[in-house]
Amino acid sequence: MTSDPGTAASAPIPARDRILRTAQDLFYRQGIRATGIDRIIAEAGVTKVTFYRHFPSKDVLIRAYLERRHVAWMAWFRAALSSARAAQPEEERREAPLVPVLDAAREWFGLADFRGCAFANTVAEAGEAALPLAGIAAQHKHEVRDAIAALLPPTARGRAEIAWAATLALDGAAVNAQFGEASAAAALDGLRSLLDALGSRPSLP
Numbered sequence: 001m002t003s004d005p006g007t008a009a010s011a012p013i014p015a016r017d018r019i020l021r022t023a024q025d026l027f028y029r030q031g032i033r034a035t036g037i038d039r040i041i042a043e044a045g046v047t048k049v050t051f052y053r054h055f056p057s058k059d060v061l062i063r064a065y066l067e068r069r070h071v072a073w074m075a076w077f078r079a080a081l082s083s084a085r086a087a088q089p090e091e092e093r094r095e096a097p098l099v100p101v102l103d104a105a106r107e108w109f110g111l112a113d114f115r116g117c118a119f120a121n122t123v124a125e126a127g128e129a130a131l132p133l134a135g136i137a138a139q140h141k142h143e144v145r146d147a148i149a150a151l152l153p154p155t156a157r158g159r160a161e162i163a164w165a166a167t168l169a170l171d172g173a174a175v176n177a178q179f180g181e182a183s184a185a186a187a188l189d190g191l192r193s194l195l196d197a198l199g200s201r202p203s204l205p
Contacts, residue, residue: 016054018044023065028118032062032125059132062122066136069118074140078147080104085151097151098166098199102192105170109177109184116178117171141167162198169194 013021022044026035037058041051055061084100085093092099108114115121119137123130148170149163156162173191177184 015044015046015050019046019051019054019061020064020068023061024068027062027065027122028069028115029113032058032122037061062126063133063136066119066122066133066140070136070140070143073118074143074147077104077144080107081147081151096196096199097153098148098195100151101148101166101170102188102195105173105177105191106188109174109188114177116174120171120175141171144170166195166198169198 019040022040023035026040026043037051040061041048044051055064081100081104084103088096088099119140123133123137126133145160145163145167148166149159152159152162169191173187176187176190
């Protein structure tokens with residue numbers, strides 16, 4: 001989910017894509033502040049002239065990184081929810097519609113390169129410079145909410161609010177899951193309890 005599919009040796013990767021792939025890996029693993037432009041240039045195998053032709057500044061690159069990450073992560077998340085929902089028994093779909101969120105979280109937290117939410121991490125690191133990135137982060141969270149809302153019955157009371165609460169629960173669990181295997185397990189337990197409570201609400205009259 002966080003890395004790109006392999007590319008055949010006969011099809012060279014364009015310089016812009018190499019830069020973005022390298023930045024995506026380094027920014028996510030090490031953070032935007034700890035990752036310098038010179039390292040990205042070196043690992044992407046491009047010249048400074050080529051780099052700045054595609055990305056006039058580091059801020060432009062960070063924005064492109066988040067936009068790319070958003071598209072890839074949402075595609076993965078929607079597919080993970082759909083797969084988990086398809087595996088649910090019909091009764092569980094009705095009684096516990098948010099279980100697929102837990103299944104997706106378990107898969108996400110278990111990734112070898114898991115470092116939490118890229119959007120929350122980047123905005124937190126950017127500090128005062130985060131304002132231009134806040135729109136991308138907000139769009140991402142809204143789309144996460146919408147994907148979760150799609151699990152709930154269309155006529156469920158408070159559907160949007162339940163989905164937003166589940167999104168916040170997922171965010172909180174992701175923060176705690178970064179601190180090791182035991183923390184990830186505890187985060188999943190907490191997330192399960194919250195989702196169970198939220199998921200019971202749509203069935204109320």
